[in-house]
Amino acid sequence: MLALDRRMFVRSVGAVAVLGLAAGRLSGDVAAQAAPVKGPFTLPPLPYDPAALEPHIDATTMGLHHGKHHAAYVNNLNAAIADKPEISSLPLEVLLAKLKDVPESVRTTVRNNAGGHANHSMFWQIMGKPGGPGPEGDLKAALDRDFSSLATLQEQFNTMGGKVFGSGWVFVTVDKGGNLALEARPNQDTPLMDGKRVLIGNDVWEHAYYLKYQNKRADYLKAWWSVVNWTAVGDRYAAATSGKLAI
């Protein structure tokens, strides 16, 4: 049966059933897929319920995004490096910084899937239930210093995210001195590929927002700030300035 038919059925039985049915379908599909490829990399659990980011990001999107898209990156990465012992023991951020040393036969696959794994692992971590505190302390001071205000950062970040043509990400990077900068990357590329560190990033692949926002990426970019977990971002900032931030 096409997803379309299921979806129309789902609509007709109401919103409460949507979550249950969507979750059931997800677990069923995951079970029906090939078993996860064994390897050094694993899908991290979502640190909250898939519905926790409602109404800004819907539970169905979160379930698919984490359980399907991110899981596929992990699986494909493990498969690509399975018979490459010289790279399979490297930490993810090292692997990404040394792509030129990855055998050419798997380099593009590693780039796309290691990037996808790193980007999404960061992404889940920096989001949380709406209504949390804003940036504080050293992080707030750095935001004010480098962007003049959080509002200015958000405006510039959203503009940059809106200009990514096709799939990609928009990031705020942080160096060991605590300096912040904006950059966008296509597909699953990441500043980690240049040895940089990511403070925050937002996914502008259509799968991140299409079920709820469709073509209105700008609305998604704006709403996304409501689910940024500034406490987690503050922890990342502290880790970055003490040289301990990995991905």
Added chain:
Amino acid sequence: MTFKLPELPYAYDALQPYMSAETLQFHHDKHHQAYVDNGNKLIVGSGLEGKSIEDICVAAFAGKNAGLVNNIGQHYNHTHFWNWMKPNGGGKTLPGRLERLTDEYGGFDKMRADFLNAGATQFGSGWAWLAIRDGKLEVTKTPNGENPLMHGSQPILGVDVWEHSYYIDYRNARPKYLEAWFDHLVNWEYVDQMMG
């Protein structure tokens, strides 16, 4: 001359259940319209005003004009995409000329498998194609708004693998979308027309 959004050649619900009316409404009315609007803005002052859309594709790519490549490229791609589909399309019966090229290529099943694989393996947004190069059939794929014209061959069939083309109906299952599209929607008569 400014570019205009063409009408869909069928009703929004004509391609159900393989492509929903909701998908076509967003895809045609919003996404394609945005490419037309942005393309018309970007062409002003580019030196390519008044040229054919095919010439603009080639010149914009050669001149590394990313905005025009993407937006005029997407206008070209989508204008044909609507016509590359029809209700009750698909099937294995190809028009004569295409059948001969497909036989030379290695047969229908190989062509279908290679086309679906190209679509499944285009990482991120883009398109998979059948094109003619030096009188021979080729299967290829391109990112974002690019198309085979920019790479020196003549596109005759293209499938959109941007997530907006299938996410409402198929979610992450791009291979299922590609199979359904190829087996049930392709308008082979229009493919034949694209061969000139």
